Amino acid sequence: MNERELDEMKRLLKEALPPLGEQELQRDLWPDMLRRLPERTVRVPWWDWVLLAAASLLIFFFPGVIPALLYHL
Amino acid sequence: MELLERFAAGDVDAFESLFRQYQGEVCGWILRIVRNRATAEDLTIETFWRMYRARARFDVTRGSCGGWLRRIATNVALDYLRSTKPAVELPENLPASAKPDVVHQSDLRIAIARAIEGLSPRVRTAVMLALIEEEPYEQIAQALGISLNAVKVRVFRGVRILRKELAKAGVHA
Numbered sequence: 001m002n003e004r005e006l007d008e009m010k011r012l013l014k015e016a017l018p019p020l021g022e023q024e025l026q027r028d029l030w031p032d033m034l035r036r037l038p039e040r041t042v043r044v045p046w047w048d049w050v051l052l053a054a055a056s057l058l059i060f061f062f063p064g065v066i067p068a069l070l071y072h073l
Numbered sequence: 074m075e076l077l078e079r080f081a082a083g084d085v086d087a088f089e090s091l092f093r094q095y096q097g098e099v100c101g102w103i104l105r106i107v108r109n110r111a112t113a114e115d116l117t118i119e120t121f122w123r124m125y126r127a128r129a130r131f132d133v134t135r136g137s138c139g140g141w142l143r144r145i146a147t148n149v150a151l152d153y154l155r156s157t158k159p160a161v162e163l164p165e166n167l168p169a170s171a172k173p174d175v176v177h178q179s180d181l182r183i184a185i186a187r188a189i190e191g192l193s194p195r196v197r198t199a200v201m202l203a204l205i206e207e208e209p210y211e212q213i214a215q216a217l218g219i220s221l222n223a224v225k226v227r228v229f230r231g232v233r234i235l236r237k238e239l240a241k242a243g244v245h246a
Contacts, residue, residue, distance in 0.1 A: 005232075005236075006204075006232065009204065009232050009235065009236070010204045010205075010207075012181070012185055012239070012244070013185060013189070013200075013204050013205050013235075014204075014205055015181070015182065015185070016181065016182040016184075016185035016186055016189075017108070017185070017186065017189070017201075017205055019205050019206050019207065020101075020104055020105050020108065020206065021206070022101055023100075023101050023104060024097070025096060025097040025100050025101075026110070027114075028093075028096075029092075029096050029100070029114060029117055029118060030089060030092055030093060030096070032114075032118050033092055033118055033121055033122070036118055036122050037085065037122075037125065
């Protein structure tokens with residue numbers, strides 16, 4: 001098979017199936033992708049856990065601070 | 074932390090950024106193989122899903138994930154082509170009386186489309202990308218995960234089969 005035959009085949013193929021080239025995406029596919037992904041788990045930062053533990057301990061050992069905490073909330 | 078590192082660590086926001094950055098390129102590449110927009114969009118989702126599942130294996134030091142994505146996209150498209158039968162089944166041998174001397178333009182298109190559908194998915198993909206879309210052979214080789222010479226062999230084989238099939242239909246290329 002020589003170059004001329006290859007070019008002729010290219011021409012025939014392109015006549016039947018025109019090249020698509022670079023095509024613009026017609027819609028954002030992210031919403032579809034999100035449905036495939038497992039549910040996002042909400043990550044709680046470690047510092048929030050420390051604050052929660054400190055508040056729990058404070059309430060447990062010093063119940064008298066509860067009204068003061070409620071007042072500030 | 075870099076976007077790719079965050080993605081490899083499982084950060085969904087980083088994945089979203091990569092998705093938005095590459096979705097058009099990936100969908101366009103698949104479209105050039107399957108030539109159907111709705112299918113290309115579905116396969117784009119499948120490509121990114123495979124990418125997401127394989128994130129731990131992604132080598133961040135490679136820097137770009139474009140080539141990696143194109144490789145996954147090509148495999149996804151090939152799986153799709155393997156799983157679907159050609160729309161038009163090619164007869165093994167056309168009777169001599171059915172060979173027209175002059176084929177009309179529309180008949181020519183149908184004959185070529187049928188001949189292409191008769192190729193195996195691997196050969197068909199190489200032929201479509203190399204001869205119709207005129208993608209660089211190096212890029213096709215990278216996407217198919219084969220050598221440059223293997224791409225040339227596939228294209229050569231494809232052209233030989235196409236010529237044979239077209240000759241049966243009365244078209245001489």
